[in-house]
């Protein structure tokens with residue numbers, strides 16, 4: 001008989017740590033995506049180089065977080081500082097993957113939301129940089145996320161805990177949020193772009209797959225966060241009405257609130273009125 005090496009909790013802690021390490025590596029790749037996709041460059045080749053002097057990084061200069069610390073935040077060739085954003089993206093992706101695994105366990109749901117989280121980090125920073133949400137990232141996600149969440153739905157349905165309703169709910173939610181942003185983009189073209197509309201369909205799918213609470217809280221949080229921060233930027237003169245603050249990052253941040261706390265927030269909101 002094979003002895004039980006790990007009980008449930010230690011297995012979960014171990015899986016969470018592994019997810020965090022995987023997140024660091026994926027985060028390192030996201031830095032490449034964030035830099036190259038808006039420039040129309042390949043994310044596979046050539047290998048990573050210093051953006052200032054072109055020095056090609058050897059493997060030990062490209063280890064997430066550790067290299068940044070070991071190199072004391074400077075390029076080995078030109079000695080110019082390495083942007084703090086690189087280690088921060090790696091760290092954020094690592095933390096996000098660990099949180100997702102802890103939250104959802106070893107499931108297709110965790111895989112779907114880790115994927116979506118990685119996409120969210122890349123899209124948020126690209127939108128901040130160039131005010132675009134590239135189709136080359138958003139459109140493939142319309143296949144990846146439904147396939148992963150569809151697989152989980154089938155597993156759950158087989159286990160008898162639910163039917164295929166989460167998938168239908170996801171489709172209704174995707175169409176609703178897409179339509180809402182589509183109308184907003186027509187009524188208020190300065191505030192929303194078609195990129196936001198396409199992202200809304202994807203986020204609507206993932207959020208409503210979890211439930212109506214996550215969809216409502218996720219959508220509402222986007223406007224709350226975006227409104228508050230835009231207001232602060234306008235009031236402090238750090239942005240003007242014309243400078244066009246991108247909305248994508250707030251949609252993504254709001255969706256994260258919806259995924260993590262949507263169910264709890266929505267049920268406590270409903271309790272106030274019952």
Ligand SMILES: [Zn+2]
Nearest residue numbers: 050053075078
């Ligand atoms: Zn350099």
